[in-house]
Amino acid sequence: MRPRASDLTFSVDRRRAARSLALALLWFLLFAPIAPMADSSAEGAADPQAPGTPPGSTIDVVIRDGMLTLDARDAPLAEVIRRIGEVGGFETVIAGDLSTPVTHSFAGVPVKDGIERLVGDITRVVIYAPSAGEAPPPLKELRLYAVAAPDVGDRGPGVSASVDPDILAELEDPDVGIRIEAVRKLSRLNGAVVVDALAGVLRSDEDSRVRARAATALGGFADERAVPALETAVGDETQSVRIQALRALGRVGGDRATRILGEVLLGGSDVTQRAVAAWGLGRDGGEAARSMLTAAAADPSSMVSSAASRALNNLPRSE
Numbered sequence: 001m002r003p004r005a006s007d008l009t010f011s012v013d014r015r016r017a018a019r020s021l022a023l024a025l026l027w028f029l030l031f032a033p034i035a036p037m038a039d040s041s042a043e044g045a046a047d048p049q050a051p052g053t054p055p056g057s058t059i060d061v062v063i064r065d066g067m068l069t070l071d072a073r074d075a076p077l078a079e080v081i082r083r084i085g086e087v088g089g090f091e092t093v094i095a096g097d098l099s100t101p102v103t104h105s106f107a108g109v110p111v112k113d114g115i116e117r118l119v120g121d122i123t124r125v126v127i128y129a130p131s132a133g134e135a136p137p138p139l140k141e142l143r144l145y146a147v148a149a150p151d152v153g154d155r156g157p158g159v160s161a162s163v164d165p166d167i168l169a170e171l172e173d174p175d176v177g178i179r180i181e182a183v184r185k186l187s188r189l190n191g192a193v194v195v196d197a198l199a200g201v202l203r204s205d206e207d208s209r210v211r212a213r214a215a216t217a218l219g220g221f222a223d224e225r226a227v228p229a230l231e232t233a234v235g236d237e238t239q240s241v242r243i244q245a246l247r248a249l250g251r252v253g254g255d256r257a258t259r260i261l262g263e264v265l266l267g268g269s270d271v272t273q274r275a276v277a278a279w280g281l282g283r284d285g286g287e288a289a290r291s292m293l294t295a296a297a298a299d300p301s302s303m304v305s306s307a308a309s310r311a312l313n314n315l316p317r318s319e
Helices: 005-031 077-088 111-119 165-170 176-187 192-204 208-218 224-233 239-252 255-267 271-281 287-296 302-314
Strands: 058-064 067-076 091-096 101-110 123-128 139-146
Touching (some): 067 111, 111 139, 139 192, 176 208, 192 224, 208 239, 271 287
Parallel strands (some): 091 139
Antiparallel strands (some): 058 067
């Protein structure tokens, strides 16, 4: 039986329709605009699964117009604080263990208030950036001190194992005299919080008098945690700070301090600093210090050679 003309026409039409549909689909795939993917790194927001977040934890941070929105679940407190700092554009300094997982969720609160909710009674110092009448002023730095102060030891009368948060706050006072007095108060205390706070002052205070006092205070602690800040201060722009940092390194001692003092003594260009470095090495008593001082005793500079010779005489005689 031969197919009817109407059947042939219907078959051709179906083939044409299928071909047209295929061409339309191909055109769509090649030329249709592709919708952009959502950008999770948009300003003021943090990726909840960013690197550093432990498996099973989430940290979602949004800061807009000084207001903080947070959704943190089973995340280490230190990581939550660091993420807030990243999004808010301020530095975070954490001393001690803040690895305890926390779960917090709130929306639209001032950044400082949100941080206070998170850290509770942990000692903190909040530093604000200069502002042109902004309310509240933008944060510049947040320091958290989650360190238990060790036993007081024999630092002398008037020593306390705890640090009054008001003293730490005074370190950021606009009045230079108040900051210097705060350094003096800290120099009579003890513990990791004190050393860390003084090191922060030495690194960042804008006034050289305050930095010099902080370096002197750090020299009163037999604590090698002070050495990195003192090493940086050896290159300070102000001579008085450099000198006090070298003196402090001599008092603190240790292998790293000896190396720094030796580099200044044998390779420095300022004879006063080199002489102070010789004095510091004279307190060491080790063979490395003795070797450096012996070399410096023949230095062309009479100031350096005299200081090195006196320091050698102060060293215990080798048997």
